[in-house]
Every structure is written in C-alpha cells, then in structure tokens.
Amino acid sequence: MKLKDLLSESYLKVLDRKFGEPLPTIEDTARAYRLKQEELDEKIVPASDKDVKEVASLLGKSANDVQKFVNKYKDLDADDLIDVIEAGDRRRSSLMIMAAMNNNSKALRQLDKLLGFL
Numbered sequence: 001m002k003l004k005d006l007l008s009e010s011y012l013k014v015l016d017r018k019f020g021e022p023l024p025t026i027e028d029t030a031r032a033y034r035l036k037q038e039e040l041d042e043k044i045v046p047a048s049d050k051d052v053k054e055v056a057s058l059l060g061k062s063a064n065d066v067q068k069f070v071n072k073y074k075d076l077d078a079d080d081l082i083d084v085i086e087a088g089d090r091r092r093s094s095l096m097i098m099a100a101m102n103n104n105s106k107a108l109r110q111l112d113k114l115l116g117f118l
Contacts, residue, residue, distance in 0.1 A: 055078050069100070
C-alpha cells in the first residue's frame with residue numbers, strides 16, 4: 001500500500017480539518033459519539049408513530065422499548081396494545097404488557113390469547 005493511498009483514506013478524519021483548527025480531543029470524540037447514538041435512538045422510534053408514544057406514556061416505559069417489543073412480533077401493533085389497555089382493567093392490562101415486554105412467558109401467552117400475535 002502506498003503512502004498516498006493511506007493518507008487519502010476516508011477514515012482519517014483528522015486530515016479533514018481546516019487550517020488552524022486544533023486536533024480533536026478525547027472529549028470531542030466522546031461528544032460526537034454520544035450525539036451519533038442519540039440520533040440512532042431517535043431513528044428507532046418513528047416521529048409519526050403516535051401509538052407507540054401513547055403506549056409508552058400509558059406504561060411509563062420508553063418509546064424505544066415499546067417499539068422494540070412491537071418489532072419483535074410482526075403481527076403485533078401498538079394500536080392493539082392501546083386497545084388491550086383501554087378495554088380491560090387498565091392496571092392489570094398494563095402490568096401484563098410490561099411483563100410480556102420483559103419476556104415473561106405467562107404474560108406473553110395471555111397477551112397472545114387476547115391478540116393472537118405469536
């Protein structure tokens with residue numbers, strides 16, 4: 001490999017700075033990584049998905065956790081979870097959904113009887 005090829009590699013972001021700018025520090029790199037992770041977290045939950053956000057607020061869980069649970073079971077929809085919570089005893093239904101999100105097999109079976117998603 002030639003030195004010219006090595007220096008032109010895109011992963012060398014240090015060389016993409018303007019004249020007079022200081023080299024990046026560990027804090028700069030950590031800040032950039034943290035911002036990138038926050039952007040990725042925001043992409044997991046679509047901004048237009050109001051149902052996921054509503055379920056998350058009803059359960060007191062993060063929207064990302066609810067979205068991951070809904071994505072895990074393709075036939076399950078966040079709107080179905082809202083219907084379960086509103087149709088029955090809110091506290092019991094909410095606890096059942098939270099237990100199912102934590103892979104509790106009994107809660108998953110009960111939720112499957114209601115919705116038929118497994």
